[in-house]
Amino acid sequence: MAMILASQSPRRRELLGQMGFSFTVRPARGEELPHPELTPAQLVEELARQKALEVSAGADADDVVVAADTVVAVDGTVLGKPRDRAHAAEMLSALSGREHTVYTGVAVKRGEKLLVEHEATLVRFRPLTQREIHLYIQTGEPMDKAGGYGIQGYGALLVEGIRGDYFNVVGLPICRLGRMLAQVGEDALARCAETCVEKER
Template identity: 55%
Template sequence: MIILASQSPRRQELLKYITTDFEIRVSDVDETLPDGISPSDAVLYLSSIKAKPFANGDDIVIGADTVVALDGKILGKPKTTEEARQMLRFLSGREHSVFTGVTIANAEKSTSFAVETRVKFFDLTDDEIERYIATGEPMDKAGAYGIQGYGSLLVESITGDYFNVVGLPVSTLARKLISFS
């Protein structure tokens, strides 16, 4: 049995490309990051602590976390519309990184990996930012945007795995699952 340690509907949908035989389990973990941690190390750390509570048997557990980073700064999920506005202005016209960390574990072993995708935004006008914020989409997304929704209108280019930006690097995960078994 595969356990996805994530309540993200996007990750659940993406995992179905690999298997439909999985269940969702989520525990309340403290996602506070150590000071000075790099974005790639942050997603490895977070994916690991999400998987760990369920890695106590033969079941294969998948934990994942995604962050958006620019200039070494991790942009989390905005708590207010003003935070979303600031993040989108920060990303406007610039290329940033999206990192997803994945941990695959059971009681006997564990492996983690991180995938980076580069995303470049168009130069955004204040009106474009306000219209996007009005959709409500930025409020539950790392970096205040979802590439799979209205946020796609902000993206000029992408280098790397599109699904990684959505929240799960499907092709890399599929290969890692084969070698994990």
């Protein structure tokens, strides 16, 4: 068995590593076309499913493929990654002083079995001035991230609080993924315990 992470995201790489699995990375090329007819939850599930199916086409039957997709939703608008700095400023203004929801869809595929779920986390931003938005964009952090911020970086300075899974905001809901992997026969805790016992010897 090999585990394959169908993602180019360095955050997802780190989070899957944190679960104790060894894995290879094979990003999906997948086109992320707009789907205005889907809710944010349906959208992230659909995109995660597409990435998992694309990458599993070249995998062995026993391989476990993990894929994910993250968007931010505020006022019925879905925010992906900003196109440029002006777009990032628009997104951050929309998030300033209020609560939004971060959705991550997760797909796990092994052989014929395909599981697709999503996790939602509420995130509250403190009110931001235009100057603060400008300074934050200058850090370069917003550009490759849904909603134009990274809670795990300088973006922490903008976040008053969250309700739900923190890791979901970073891009991979570890607890939910752990349960999904157990359903396809990969028990993260058992594996971690085994590794730790080995280290103690």
